[in-house]
Amino acid sequence: MSTLNTSSEKSLAPSRDAKAEHALQLACETLQIEADAISNLKQRLSGGDSSAFINAIHLVLHCKGRLVISGIGKSGHIARKIAATFASTGTPSFFLHPAEAAHGDLGMVTSQDVFIAISYSGEAGELIAILPILKRLGVKLIALTGNPHSTLAKLADLHLSVHVEKEACPLNLAPTASTTVTLALGDALAVAVLDARGFKEEDFARSHPGGALGRRLLTHVKDVMRTGNAIPQVKPDTKLSSALLEITQKGMAMTAIVDHDQRIVGVFTDGDLRRLMDKPLNFSELMIADIMRKNPHRIGPEQLAVEAVEIMEQHRINQLLVADADGKLVGALHIHDLTRAKVI
Template sequence: MNQFTAPLSSDDTSKSGCTSAAQRAVMLAATTLQIEADALNHLRQRLQAEDAAAFAQAVDMLLSCNGRVVVSGIGKSGHIGRKIAATFASTGTPSFFVHPAEAAHGDLGMITPQDVFIAISYSGEAAELMSIVPIIKRLGVKMIAMTGKPQSSLAQIADAHLNLHVEKEACPLNLAPTASTTVTLALGDALAVAVLDARGFREEDFARSHPGGALGRRLLTHVKDVMRTGDAIPSVTPETKLTRALLEITKKGMAMTAVVNTENQIIGVFTDGDLRRMMETVQDFTQISIADVMRPNPRRIRPDQLAVEAVEIMETYRINQLLVADTDGHLVGALHIHDLTRAKVI
């Protein structure tokens, strides 16, 4: 009788059935996590000792691959394999998953001698996978095997073998792949991370593979992509009366206006905040020119800079608007923090 099947104590049975069931569920969950954590720790220890050379060999094979990384496995190994292939693909290593049964019925045509084949099978004897291995080898494709049995057929025929052995599964029956699939997934991640680091893969590279994600938007969106242009930019000249400038602020809806000279170069800015501060001391606005109350040399950003840099400036100086200028100081656009929010940069 193991820790999973042990009967509840008399103390447990004295409580409601619901409470006892909940306690048992929590106990099993904690035990499952501990078993899987132990399996990962043992994998780490092996990787830093007897398995270090095999891991380094696998990384070298992946780095020297002139084709794609093809991952294959059946059952739970296949599910993990799909994720490993996706991780490689999203981190700069062209990769795809092929189902071994489908491969045996035509999909082998997707595999070329320039590829590297990663075969995943904890037993190392999966019939569907082993049926295509001889053909893979005949093509001259380099093979990395991920198994829990170093003496298995798959491990012996591979060019590099990565050991997935676990002492026990987290399943109460020690049957369902649990700890072994956790270890497989983690080792796949370790391979992908080692390869991306060796390739010099950067945040910008990751963003290009994820243009629809938050990181992609942050690293690929430039100020020019989201700034307001043309008639949407609030601007007045220095001699403009304050009352007229307030109409421009209201019309353009940015809670500010730029002040530009005759060559459209930025010389100042006036915001709603400036107006509120003025109202404490000024009674008559009709005779005031914008040049008398504007703030000179306002903060600005170039259109070719990243939108996240605009966010950083706004947050640092606690402002909600930012003027966009070219290298000669000409006004070419304007940004409101709401523009960045709509673009999902924030």
Template sequence: MLKAFDANTAKRALELAREALQIETDALAALHARLASDESVGQAVSLLLNCKGRVVVSGIGKSGHIGRKIAATLASTGTPALFVHPAEAAHGDLGMVTSDDAFIAISYSGESAELMAILPVVKRMGGVVISMTGKPESSLAQLADVHLDVSVAKEACPLNLAPTASTTVTLALGDAIAVALLDLRGFKEEDFARSHPGGALGRRLLTHVRDIMRSGDAIPAVGLDTVLPDALLEITQKGMGMTAVVDPDGRPAGVFTDGDLRRMIDKVQDFSKVVMRDVMHANPRSIGPDQLAVDAVAVMEQFRINQMLVVDAAGKLVGALHIHDLTRAKVI
């Protein structure tokens, strides 16, 4: 069982949290102001934009954690990137780096021994090196083709030791570079979806009607002269709450739903004599199989319907779609 804080402890904890956030906020504001007269970010973006290979990000300790995030953000926004641990690189993983790659080295001190051991090799290979350090006069900064200054006045840590404000600034600058590259590459929502096929946006932008529609024998369909009892059997067996009514050429002429049946109960005495052509809704809503499933959602919401027919370019019935199909596919 957790021990409850007393009032003074809780107050002190809140003060420390607010102070840490203010220090990091100030550090970001200082970076923002510094970039107004710093051309290094533009130079780094230009190098990365013209890179023929991949962007290799490396760092150790907390800088390594930040480097992994920067590499992941770059990769998911149109800039091929990967993270390489500098110690592993010194023992073989440097073979993943080519002369066409751009190398981003992250070290707040700029003196990381693990990075300094491999960067001369990267330089000899002809690779471009971009450094992110808090010490512009450091060995790493001097070795790089472009140096990005991520210095902070102080860390949010009360001891001014644990990387806190400095890692926040480094991560934010990495995000800023990724966003700039995204825009300059003309990266669109569709491109982002292709990099995130398992995410909600990916499903919305990559799922087509044909991927989730019911087809073949699963399509509820009857002819124009089908009597109502047979149509009801089709509706029951196919479980969509409706049936398409098709002409002899297989084109939808109308649709009949279980809601239509309920509205007929008080008006019709003998269901056995009712034929579909007389009670169907003509000109039913339909969509093409190659359209996005999210487009089907828009139509259903607009016309407040739960089912749609799917027709091909010739207007023939090739599928049926229920709102539940879209829900199961997590399109909505």
């Protein structure tokens, strides 16, 4: 009986065949090779290649035109990503296909531009073919290659090495480690330029208005606040019963109390009402001025909506009054307004 149980347990136990083990080993080796390649790039960048990299930062940073990035094949895919990274971090940039460039698209390049050419061999025919035109235009050329003695490297104003000891491909043929290193170097250059340019979160948001960060950093209080008749408000001499009617009608679970000049003097919320219920008061005769909370929290219409979220979270409130520079009521915010605007 025990023998049958043991046999059953063995049959249910997960197992890997030799092919699966080999595939997993190869995957781990690939990651290690690419990690080592980036580590070697880091060492070169902090050593002999540092001056070229710093000069590249200077060229891109002081470019009066645009950054044009080009490559063919796998290098072209990497070039597209690098161009997109630069464009989204404050450097006007675009990808130019070298084959299309030779058939008219070079008209997009001006003498004010900086051109980054990517080719691991440094001998890509499509890139070499357009170099004379770029030189004639006076375009500054940065080459990213794995061969400092290549045609592209020799003709460039600056050469940045993306050399790797070997590709992760078992045949040492398919661009793997070399494309990873090239992309990493492009990211490093973009981040260095970003920092030197003083690029901030707000700048990033302007390039990404459709994203969550864009909504958070580009949405102002005035964009989402309630205005006009939608603002619950009463005067200090209003009876509690009338104030409660205003709260109910406007659906914000609170009302602002303003003087005759429309300046905010207080606020009264559903929470304040619940706290009053335990007190022996004559509710039919109460004036809102007698029970309102004075000097309520407020925010300006030009402030960012995320600042309103911060105030609400800090003080554990769900509503916030909006006042102008003179303290006059111009709007009101409920936490739901910010949620609908996807600020939170």
